[in-house]
Amino acid sequence: MAKSIEEKIEDWTKAQLKDVKYYTKTEAINTEIETALKTAPSKSGGTGANIPDIKLLIETKDLRYIPVMIEVKGKKGAFIKLDKENNIDNYNKNNTLNHNNIEKYAVNGAVHYAKAIVDYSNYKNVLAIGINGYDNDAGGITKEIGVYYISEKNMNIAKKVDEYTDLSFLLPKYRDKFIEKIDKIVLTDKELEQEALKIEDKIENSLNSLNQIMHDEYKIDEKDRVILIISMIMAGLGIDNEISPLRSEDLKSEKSGNNNDGEIIYRKIKDFLEYKNLVDEKKNTILDILRPVITGNNLSTPEKTGDASRLKKIYIEVESSILPLFKSNHHLDYTGKLFNVLNRWVKVPDKAENDVVLTPRYVTEMMVSLCQVNMDSYVWDYAAGSGGFLISAMKHMIKDAEERIKSPDELNKKILHIKCNQLLGIEILKDIYLLAVLNMILMGDGSSHILHKDSLKEYDGKYEQGKNKDKDFPADVFLLNPPYSKPGKGFIFVEKALSKMKTGKAAVLIQENAGSGNAVEYTKKILKNNTLLASIHMADIFKGKASVQTAVYLFDVGKPHKEENIVRFIDFSNDGYTRQNRKKSGLDVNLKNTSNADERYKEVVQVALHGKSKLHYLKESDYIEDTITLNGDDWTFSQHRKIDTNPTIEDFKQTVKDYLSWKVSTIIQQEETGGKQ
Secondary structure (H helix, E strand, C coil), rough: CCCHHHHHHHHHHHHHHHCEEEECCCCCCCCCCHHHHHHHHCCCCCCCCCCEEEEEEEEEECEEEEEEEEEECCCCCCCCCCCCCCCEECCHHHHCHHHHHHHHHHHHHHHHHHHHHHHHHCCCCEEEEEEEEECCCCEEEEEEEEEEEEEEHHCCCCEEECCCCCCCCHHHHHHHHHHHHCCCCCCCCHHHHHHHHHHHHHHHHHHHHHHHHHCCCCCHHHHHHHHHHHHHHHHHHHHHCCCCCCHHHHHCCCCCCCCCCCHHHHHHHHHHHHCCCCHHHHHHHHHHHHHHHCCCCCCCCCCCCCCCCHHHHHHHHHHHCHHHHEEEEEEECCCHHHHHHHCCCCCCHHHHHCCCCCCHHEEEEEEEECCCCCCCEEEEEECCCCCCHHHHHHHHHHHHHHHHHCHHHHHHHHHHHHHHHEEEEEEEEEEEHHHHHHHHHHCCCCCEEEECCCHHHHHCCCCCCCCCCCCEEECCCEEECCCCCHHHHHHHHHHHHCCCCCCEEEEEEEEHHHCCCCHHHHHHHHHEEEEEEEEEEEEECCCCCCCCCCCEEEEECCCCCCCCCCCEEEEECCCCCEEECCCCHHHHHHHEEECCHHHHHHHHHHHHCHHHHHHCCCCCHHHEECCCCCCCCCCCCHHHHCCCCCCCCHHHHHHHHHHHHHHHHHHHHHHHHCCCC
């Protein structure tokens, strides 16, 4: 085995950096970076800290600071390990860290350190440099340099910058050009979507593991788990430059009534909510729901003298595996994923099983697009769940604003107005309500109009706080996945909301047979003031979670439906995803894009809005244009499908083909067995 020349390579690296301030293994750049390296999971899988060989903190001309983590190796074959997609291979199939690759390969180790800083500090752009060297057959030394950029805007994917033979790009005289290069590194839409799915899968695996621990080891009651996790996420988020995030070492497991771990967590949450400037009513509602779980149930009391409390043990798990995901600025319905995982542990009455399944993100995105949401839309949801529809709407609204408003000052004002005034959601279940509030806070605090109410009995269509209190909410977009156990399979929500709107669009994901006569009390009334534009028969989007066939009904609000209006009926049962229901498998197994799913979801929006000319992946037989009656009982695709019983020449050819195939196989089988026909 060839001897490692790591020391030589490290000396060469330091010589390259003689005009730059660098830090060795035993030197600290600053407290924040060192704390991040200590807090993040160790590269070896143990409890030790992460110790890069060399560290830098470079300053850009616009006064940004970018940490640089350098890992050095000195053997042939110790440079880099990539996966089949040419990404840094630092994770196993179940999204746990691949410690072997991180320890063995220079670039993989550097990327691990860089991600630790992005995940556990306020530095959101970090360079990872892996350097390897070995004696070659010519008597010299072969050097390999890998330079990767990890940025929150790119969802923390390590992206290769370029090929380099030395480190001169870090020197002050070349640095500006290098910074311009890395600032231009962006992910493609496909890469962003792939990474989004990976992150959702990682959340699912982390939460499944934590849930098992809470059940098996800590005996936490089912009804308390969602609230407990929400509490710990709020306590661990902190506020930049204002409130430090809760750290596990802050929890001392004392028995004192005022300083036990439950009280410490509660005070941290209270400070967090105070800074968010929530109105007292909302803040008190949240605290009243959280406090009994955090400070009660003896979770703060150590079971043995000198032992950590159950709260601290759980928080250690949350801090290492979940908080880094929720501190990122990615526009994903992370809390929707959180609830769907924890929901599997919650026992609900059979009647309510289908009422607590949250809408997949790709469906909320589709429905927002169907309603043509823009920066001036006012969007509400009468059964908000974890806020998935509102999050998707917010994304579209902000993106539209960014494209249309060129003044940074005006853009910031508009985004603030969107978050504070143009979104409203109502949720009756307290644990899901908390998820919605947390979700909107994570998106930049659009939580001000998330209401904990019964939308059918307690809400009259007005703002309930802020400067617009008691004024009508001017909704022009309605998005809903209602509880199907309610009257009209949930259409009671639709009828009430649309009656309070003057114009706009509405998209409703609902049990499909509600449109075929099971909700005429509401559907007939809806048609008096609203036009049904499209009916989309959906795939089995809730496979394994709810036993319902769903459809999306799209309405033009405020325009009575006329019998001559053409409705677009679409069979979207083939949406490009293949679904399984393996309870112990993650999203990468249970949901696979096997047939252009992303493109199909974009296409169905265009077909619903513009008609047959937009068909591509969908077949002509998947699309029907037809009229409906005003009875509200013929809204489904199957009711308008015309079955042609006259055989065509293609039918004849297929029959002959099938017969000949059968005949040939029969003859071959007879020859092999010696039999006769």
